[in-house]
Structure formats: C-alpha cells, structure tokens
Amino acid sequence: MGPLKGIKVLDLSRILAGPWATQLLADYGATVWKIERPGVGDDTRHWGPPFLKDSESADTAESAYYLSTNRGKHSIAVDITSEVGQAVIRRLVARADILVENFKVGGLAKYGLDYPSLCVDNPDLIYCSITGFGQTGPDAGQAGYDAMVQARGGLMSITGERDGLPGAGPQKVGVAVADLMAGMYAVSAILAALHHRDQTGEGQQIDLGLLDSQVAWLANQGMNYLIGGEAPVRQGTAHPNIVPYQALPTRDGFLMLAVGNDRQFAACCRVLGRPALAEDSRFTSNRLRVEYREQLIPLLEGLFRRKTTAEWAGLLAAEQVPCGPINDIAEVFEDPQVLARGMRLELPHPLAGTVPQVANPVKFSRTPIEYQGAPPLLGADTEAVLRALSDEEVPGEF
Known part of the structure; x- marks a missing residue:
C-alpha cells in the first residue's frame, strides 16, 4: 500500500493546505484520520456548486472542492472543544506518527492539543503546524488565506498582462497555489522529519507559514530582484529571463x-x-x-x-x-498524453457509485500507489476507529 505503509497521520486541518498534504500522505500509503466537526465537517464540504450527484442524480453534500483533496482518509467526527473529544484526540495521538493542523497560533493550546502539551507524553510525535504567517513575528496571530497571500507575497504583482495593454492589472492564479505549495512543502518537511526520527528517535514541530512559502517559491523572480535590484513586473505570458x-x-x-x-x-x-x-x-x-x-x-x-x-x-x-x-480544462482531460498517464481515475463511492479523481502524478517503481478509497462521508469512520481504540462502549456523540 505504498512507501508510507504503517505510518499513521492525525489530520486536524481543513480547507486546502493541510488536507492537500495529508491526501498526498494517504496516496503514499499512510493511514490518515481526518478529524471533523460533528454535523458540519470540513468547511470545503459546503464550497459549491458543483456537488457530487447520487445514483438518483440528486446533489449530495459532497462538493467538488472537498472531493479534490481528501481521498484515502478516514473521517472521524469529534468535538475537540469537549473534554471527551480532547481525550479521544490524545488517544489517537498516542498511536500516531504525525499530526497536521492549521489552527491559528495558540488555537489548540486551550484544548491541551498544542505541541508543548502533546510532546511530553509523545516525544517522537512529528507535529506540523500550517498557518498564514508562521508561529512568530508581528502578524503570527492573523488568519491567512490564499488570495491575500498571493497578493502580499508578490505573486499577483508578476501575474497578469503588461501595463498599457488591454486587460492589464494584477491577477491571482486560477488555483490556490499558495495553499497548494504550502501543502507540498509540508509533505517534504514531514518526510525529512520522519527520516530524522528514524535516526534519533526524536519528534519535532514543523512551523510552516503560507507567506513564507509564497516568498520562497518566487524562485527566479525573487532572485531577479535580489541580484538585479529592480522589482519584476507583469509580462503576461512572457518570461523575464528567456525569449521567445x-x-x-x-x-x-x-x-x-x-x-x-x-x-x-x-x-x-x-x-x-x-x-x-x-x-x-x-x-x-x-x-x-x-x-x-x-x-x-x-x-x-x-x-x-x-x-x-x-x-x-x-x-x-x-x-x-x-x-x-x-x-481549457475539458481539453486537458481529453489529451492523449494525460489519458495515457492515467491522470483521471474513478474510485468507488457509497452515494454516487463512483467518483472521478485527479490522480497523484508520482509513479513509484517498487511501491506503486494503491488508492485507499474515495474522500469519506462526514463521520463515516468514527465508530470503527474509536472502537478500535478501546474495548469500551463508545459514547454516541463526540
């Protein structure tokens, strides 16, 4: 079941950056427990239309947005604001290798679920915190969202048509790239921390800010400024360093x-x-x-x-x-090369029969990806996972 078979991930994140990271870990074979608010779930479940249709062609509660970033996970509906819910999370932490969260700085401390609280009993835990601005600095306590990070981090200043041409002006990228790249940085950091733990037995906290991530992947454009001393400008589809x-x-x-x-x-x-x-x-x-x-x-x-x-x-x-x-996107999914590489797939779904997915692009020669399942229904695995933790009767609500 992939190169991360046996690794367990406790996913307290929602929206995109954290869930993108944990979906990749699930693709690679990790067991991912997705913690969601009872009755509400991840915010992106409601970000539609479009919504997946059931076998009767009626809309379900599963939005396309949610379905894009949560496959292979187990959904556990737990109220972390309650003492019972916090106890459940701590029991899951004791069995987990990795915890991923994207609460505001200090947001989990009041529940005793922050890194300093959990690492005392779980010193080998890898705890990845994804926030808008990181754990330190004057703006650490502020919320961060993709569009404003694209703007503040310089990406919008170099995206869009040149000044003086029709349609000129700053543009955001058509997908939430600041979130997605933060998720990718999170995965690479988690894998590095796993390697360190394998050598030393030590866990650690990973502090990842969306703004830091955005600044980091300005790449050649950032260096164009640092070396040349002039801020790059929008050039439409043209490249600042290569012609044509x-x-x-x-x-x-x-x-x-x-x-x-x-x-x-x-x-x-x-x-x-x-x-x-x-x-x-x-x-x-x-x-x-x-x-x-x-x-x-x-x-x-x-x-x-x-x-x-x-x-x-x-x-x-x-x-x-x-x-x-x-x-356009329709043409992408008809491209013979895209089809030949298996970039579209179908997974079984309890309401719709099957649900389409965009495949993970990584091809392992020894440990091929075996998708563990479609994005789960809200709370679909609550009872099964919690019963596995204990022989005691599981309370009906968490």
Whole structure:
C-alpha cells in the first residue's frame, strides 16, 4: 500500500493546505484520520456548486472542492472543544506518527492539543503546524488565506498582462497555489522529519507559514530582484529571463512557445522559414534576445499567424522545439498524453457509485500507489476507529 505503509497521520486541518498534504500522505500509503466537526465537517464540504450527484442524480453534500483533496482518509467526527473529544484526540495521538493542523497560533493550546502539551507524553510525535504567517513575528496571530497571500507575497504583482495593454492589472492564479505549495512543502518537511526520527528517535514541530512559502517559491523572480535590484513586473505570458517564451497568435488561436536554448531558437526559425533570424546579431544568444525582445516578438507574431496552432505544434515538435496549445480544462482531460498517464481515475463511492479523481502524478517503481478509497462521508469512520481504540462502549456523540 505504498512507501508510507504503517505510518499513521492525525489530520486536524481543513480547507486546502493541510488536507492537500495529508491526501498526498494517504496516496503514499499512510493511514490518515481526518478529524471533523460533528454535523458540519470540513468547511470545503459546503464550497459549491458543483456537488457530487447520487445514483438518483440528486446533489449530495459532497462538493467538488472537498472531493479534490481528501481521498484515502478516514473521517472521524469529534468535538475537540469537549473534554471527551480532547481525550479521544490524545488517544489517537498516542498511536500516531504525525499530526497536521492549521489552527491559528495558540488555537489548540486551550484544548491541551498544542505541541508543548502533546510532546511530553509523545516525544517522537512529528507535529506540523500550517498557518498564514508562521508561529512568530508581528502578524503570527492573523488568519491567512490564499488570495491575500498571493497578493502580499508578490505573486499577483508578476501575474497578469503588461501595463498599457488591454486587460492589464494584477491577477491571482486560477488555483490556490499558495495553499497548494504550502501543502507540498509540508509533505517534504514531514518526510525529512520522519527520516530524522528514524535516526534519533526524536519528534519535532514543523512551523510552516503560507507567506513564507509564497516568498520562497518566487524562485527566479525573487532572485531577479535580489541580484538585479529592480522589482519584476507583469509580462503576461512572457518570461523575464528567456525569449521567445510566451504565447504567440496563430491563424486560429494561440500557441505557447517555450524556447529554452539557442539550438531550439535556430530550429524554430527554420520551421518558420526564416533561418536567417537565428543569425541576426540581435538574436544570436538568449541574453541578446532578452535585450531585443521588443524587436523580435513582433517578427515572430507575424510569422506564426500564417498557420493554425495544430499545424505549428506538429512542425515544431518534429524539430524538438517545446510548444503546445493553450487547453481549457475539458481539453486537458481529453489529451492523449494525460489519458495515457492515467491522470483521471474513478474510485468507488457509497452515494454516487463512483467518483472521478485527479490522480497523484508520482509513479513509484517498487511501491506503486494503491488508492485507499474515495474522500469519506462526514463521520463515516468514527465508530470503527474509536472502537478500535478501546474495548469500551463508545459514547454516541463526540
């Protein structure tokens, strides 16, 4: 059941960053106990439409948003504000390797479920805290949400069309990338902490802030500022450091061209029927093409308008020049390569029969992913998990 078979995760997170991390851990074979508020559950259960339809084509309480990030988990409805609920959580902690939570800083301390309280009896526990701004600093106590982190962390300032062009202005990315990347950082940190524990027997707390994560993955754009001293600006689909690397108009739409080196540029020019462009003194290296971007791009736009997107894509691919169409989401799930890689799958679901899922992209050669189940119904595993903890009769409400 995957490389993390035998690892147990207690998931006190909700919304996206934490659940994204714990879904990946579940995909890799870990047992994930998802703790939810009785009768309400994870907030994202209500973030719709669309909602999954049951066998009678009626909407269920399972939103597409919730279904995107909670497969393979066991849902346990527990009220952590009650003493009984807190006792249940502590019993689960005693059996868990990892705890993931995204409460506000100090939010779990009043229930005795913060790291200092739990690590006394569970020194080998890996406790991952995901917050908007981390556990320290002047804004540590504030709530953080993806869109405002994209804005405050600089991403929106470099996303969108250039000033002076139609549609100019800052844009957020079309999915919650600040949350998703924080979830990915959380997984890598948890796996590193597991390795440390295997060597030393010591657990630890992981302090991860969305804003820190957003700043970290500014990547080359962050370094462009730190080295060059100028804040990067929006460039639409264009790249700040590589030319030509942007969407170009064709006869029937647009083609995303991603020329990464001088050989590819020369091949592109040959396909376009203008091999001399690659010998032009303004365009012989990427550094020069960046400098003379405003002269090169209009020339390429005129040439690309002569054929359709599909025609250019075929010709350029034959010369190993990276490019591709700008697909909508429906076209993505019809792409032959996406289908061949098994990126869409169906899992059994108790209300709908099956539920579609976007597959985990990781392919292990020795420990292939075996999906443990669809995202669970609210509280579906409460009784079974709690009975497994004790031979005592389980109270009806937690």
